[in-house]
Amino acid sequence: MSQVLLDIGSRYGRSLIGRVKATKLLPCANTIKRRIQSLAEVTRSQVSERLVAAGGRGELAFSPDLWTDRYKKRTYLGKKNISLVSLYTYILYL
Numbered sequence: 001m002s003q004v005l006l007d008i009g010s011r012y013g014r015s016l017i018g019r020v021k022a023t024k025l026l027p028c029a030n031t032i033k034r035r036i037q038s039l040a041e042v043t044r045s046q047v048s049e050r051l052v053a054a055g056g057r058g059e060l061a062f063s064p065d066l067w068t069d070r071y072k073k074r075t076y077l078g079k080k081n082i083s084l085v086s087l088y089t090y091i092l093y094l
Contacts, residue, residue: 047093054083 027035054060065078081093 050083050091051081051093059084 051060061082061084063080063082065080066075067078068075083091083093085091
């Protein structure tokens with residue numbers, strides 16, 4: 001699909017370089033997958049560090065979260081982690 005759009009753009013647009021291949025512009029699926037996994041790991045680490053620090057300062061609370069998916073007819077139980085930053089500001093980690 002991307003290649004079709006690039007071909008239309010090069011044919012009817014003002015492209016000075018001619019036909020552009022989508023494979024040269026877009027990364028492959030494995031590259032994207034590895035990047036997402038890397039970002040997820042970094043984010044998990046940062047959230048973990050923040051929660052540990054907030055717990056060490058006594059600024060962390062846990063709250064159960066119960067909800068139902070009406071379409072799938074399933075009930076879920078989750079946990080919310082709340083970090084109090086100031087009297088009027090908090091960070092919610094689901």
